[in-house]
Amino acid sequence: MRRGVVRNLTLWAVGGVLVSVGAAAPPSPSRSAQPGTGAETATAAEAAARPESAASGGSGAARATSPEKTPVAKGSGGAVASVDPDASAAGIEVLRKGGNAVDAAVATAAALGVTEPYSAGVGGGGYFVYYDAKSRKVRNLDGRETAPRTADSKLFIEDGKPVPFADAVTSGLGVGTPGTPATWQEALDSWGSKSLRTLLKPAERLARNGFTVDETFRDQTKSNRARFADFPATARLFLPGGKLPVVGSTFKNPDLARTYAELGDEGVDALYHGAIGRDVVRTVNKPPVDPDSGRKARPGDLSLKDLRDYEVERRTATRTSYRGLGVYSMAPSSSGGTTVGEALNILERTDLSKATRTRYLHRFIEASRIAFADRGRWVGDPAFEDVPKKELLSQRFADSRECLIKDDKVLKSPLAPGDPRRPAPCADGGRAAPTTYEGENTTHLTVADKWGNVVAYTLTIEQTGGSGITVPGRGFLLNNELTDFSFAPANPAVHDPNLPGPGKRPRSSLAPTIVLDKNDRPVVAVGSPGGATIITTVLQTLTGYLDRDLELVDAIAEPRASQRNAAQTELEPGLWDSGVRGRLEAIGHSFKQNPEIGAATGVERLPGGKWLAAAEKVRRGGGSAMVVKPQP
Template sequence: MRLTRPTSALAAAALAATTLGLVAGQAESAGATRGTHGPVAQRPSSQEHRETPPPKKATVYGRGGAVTSVDADASRIGLRVLRHGGNATDAAIATAAALGVTEPFSSGIGGGGYLVHYDAGTGKVRTIDGRETAPSAMPHDAFIDPKTGEPYNFTPELVTSGVSVGVPGTVATWQRALDRWGTRSLGEALAPARKLARRGFVVDRTFHQQVRDNKVRFEAFRPTKRLYLKGGHAPKVGTRFRNPDLADTYRLLARRGTKAFYRGTLTDEIVRSVRRPPTTRTTDLPVPRGFLRAGDLARYRAVDRRPTHSDFRGYDVYGMGPSSSGGLTVGEALNILEQFPISSMDDGAALHHYLEASALAYADRAAYDGDPRFVDVPTKDLLSDRFARERACRIDPDKAFKKPTKAGDVTSYDGTCGAAAAGPSAATTDTENVETTNLTVADKHGNVVEYTLTIEQTGGSGIVVPGRGFLLNNELTDFSPVYDKADPNRIEPGKRPRSSMSPTILLEDGKPFLALGSPGGSTIITTVLQTIFNRIDRGMSLPDALAAPRAQQSNATQKSVAEPAFIDLYADDLRPYGQRLTPAGDGFGSTSEIGAATAVEFGPGGFLTVAAEPTRRGGGSARVVTPTPAG
């Protein structure tokens, strides 16, 4: 039978389950400009006045192009680019640069990411890998404390350190995307964000809380403390936050291009910040030094990758290939789910199969995925329908299997349900942080960009490059901390750590049907997977599919991590299958929310459904060039 709960109930439950409130917006006012490398941030408290951010819409409908992100300012800037003749790539880079201003603890030029592009002219999907790389001098035991011989504690040693900083890839990604598909220069794409950084934006509850949560870390570094803790306190909600140093950095990049970042004075300042972090005298944090050199930045390249491709119920699913594990894991899980008539199942049965398929795909991810320059990733096998049929044999329709389970054997499979050979052990503990950001852009020509970018931890390494206004990443913590030659995610010099980022585009008959992506660390994969599963197999509308409560089964333990609303709705349905649920936030990430997706669905006649989260992470901002009523 068909699913029993109406999708409106799912959306309502998701709304009730989330807790974040106000979100950032723009209420522009003139402000004094600043000289390069001046002391920074918001107005003195004596001059503070409260402002109200403009309202956001989580779902809009229309034509002519669209932008959706977590932030109202960023989406507004991207939409303005579209309305003034820019294409999807131009608008995506402008939006990303704005997120570097308003979402600096989740993204920015000190980090990296992955971009997936659909070209309406050629019908081709192409991708750019802008993941950070390990320094050339990074040893295999970089995460081992030389004093104890034991791995550093993840918090605070690795998270707040120079040793965790990888070579940033965001600036190179922006330039590469503009060179391939854009119509504007890097300077033109940066101009709106530069103005936003100088004029400032209204602080929302999320921004305020993220500074408070990072107070001890941010107090450890002189430039970070000066930028985000003026007077020793987090910026107040409703006040205007300015970052003139970042505005000047954007101006430098506009004038001198990527050379300024990868081969100039700024390069030396980044290296100095990593090798000799600008710590305060009062901090008690250990802050291990890093191994970055100027030559590492000079050698960095954003890499063109072949996208992953699989088919799911008649749709072509394109994603990000290694070094990201997102495309492979989402694609494999969908291939496994395709073996079952999900649409005829009730809620409990459908979600049981979703959780089991997720666990199997995560098992294979842990065993086989890594940077393809260092690891022979069996991409064709992992996305093979025959392999999926054999993996689907592990799913008992009535009972959850024991987890963690072993990976499948990619060297020996025939697609039948006999005694399948077991692959390597595949239990894994992921340390990817939930604070990343994602944006989705479509233009009037039919071009589409799906882009996920990050600096890893909320606040990255905690290190603001002095006088430059941006935080450096701590992406190298995504490597396995202890070196093992058999581990595809082991530390190697020059290597890109495995990621879960999953920017995804689905085509129907060669034309875009759905583009989506999300932040969320290792839960990115299941956020994207579950949204596709909700939309196609469970028959939800896109807004309901995105808002519905979420759960993740990553093959780490028998219990699946779930949002409170998911537990409330489905625990009883799943209990007969032996599915056990634990609230999200009990482990790494400390939040009850899973993901914060954005998506655009493409309907007949150019009609667009543009969706962002209604409440997760304070809610997102969906914008469309020419709004029209739903349907």
């Protein structure tokens, strides 16, 4: 097991990282589209025939194709890992020019808004976890979307019944006040060294010149085709001419390029006090649906005051001790840090390094089940709920829950929560807490710089494609984050901390995590998309790396299981088709298949000031790991 020190690791020679390298200085505290018509999609043949044009706002020529994907890279000067090579390259460009990890994270996130528009962007929110090498402290920024000030606990109730979930998703009703641009600015004001304008340039250039369409982008467009077609602005952007984008073609988004330029010129006030914000409010409150589509898109009630009043919240990071290491993650309004932390505390009593694969997975599944039972009862927006964060993360509470786990039997879900304020050993009475569905599409990036600063940043618009509603002329989709609220109490006998309220943040499962050694130096940082499966993905990746002695890229690639206090545990094919499934079923586990759980990225600190960046080998078409100065 890794015991709080950086091991001498097996190192890889990595090729295919298309990044030029320059000296860095320390940071200081086709088809032409008509204007406003959105994307330009060229065929692969047209893209190949078109000469490269000068890149706007940057040096060099525009890429004819996206950089090659590679799931692992090792070297010095800093590292970036994301799901997309263009986005990772944007972060590396910033590091190469002397920017720090915060600068690179913002640039990477903005680029993901171009290449991963169904996962994140200007119209969404997220959670930013930052390790400051100088102070050796971990900081949190809560950039979660908020409900309108007119919202109440019956936001999703009509005629005494909850609104159908799919109807709430594709509506103005589910759109929260976006927090992503405010998060970027708050991070830069606090720890960055470059201006937002500078850091948006790579993404602006990428949106203007385009990126190469891959299978994942096409498949995600296809799965949203029906609802996208009902909104003219969305259809023009993602289904030009009514057709799906062609794999290998170049996808451009000039509207988003102009939006980024406006944010760069005017700052985030362009959204929270300006023209972009007025367009957002108009779109939310009167969704521009095709009148011939037959779709009823419920309006929201977002106001300009909601935008003006939006604030990124600074939080004290969650912390738990595991195997002698400090595990830091995101505090509520996200449940990620408390739930991952509680599960680790439960697993602390088991030597997973010596456990068989069956026992390891059994314990992992049961710890996840228990932690989810507790998060459902106790975690919500701390501005509205008394969240016992310290007690949830206490070893005393974990021990009172760990004793429920037996090696020869399985706990039954829905499992009742424990009481962290008054832990009772092996208590299994009471009533089960409510659970809510969370969309499984989000994105995560992990960054480190040569000074030792680290960022783990998870950002989202909730569902794949968010609300499905594009702000006309702006090039970005709006979120449906308010559907992460409970629509109604699932169990009226148990308090639900996740009902809507005015200005309230819906509970999240985002869990960007940074692990420090006994000297408060980084060991590893990880995170993932995947809705509520984020928590189990981060937990499984951490235990695979820290306990099972897997290299980081292999811990990320491991076949996944996800138990969220449900009757059945989800298994990826690699576990479903393995012998371990039968052995787990023999002691009472019940399973269902999930073809793909999460899409993690991470960075690992190596000796000598080097970093290892790691991403998925296969999931979502594979991820992109890059370093400034690749070394064998």
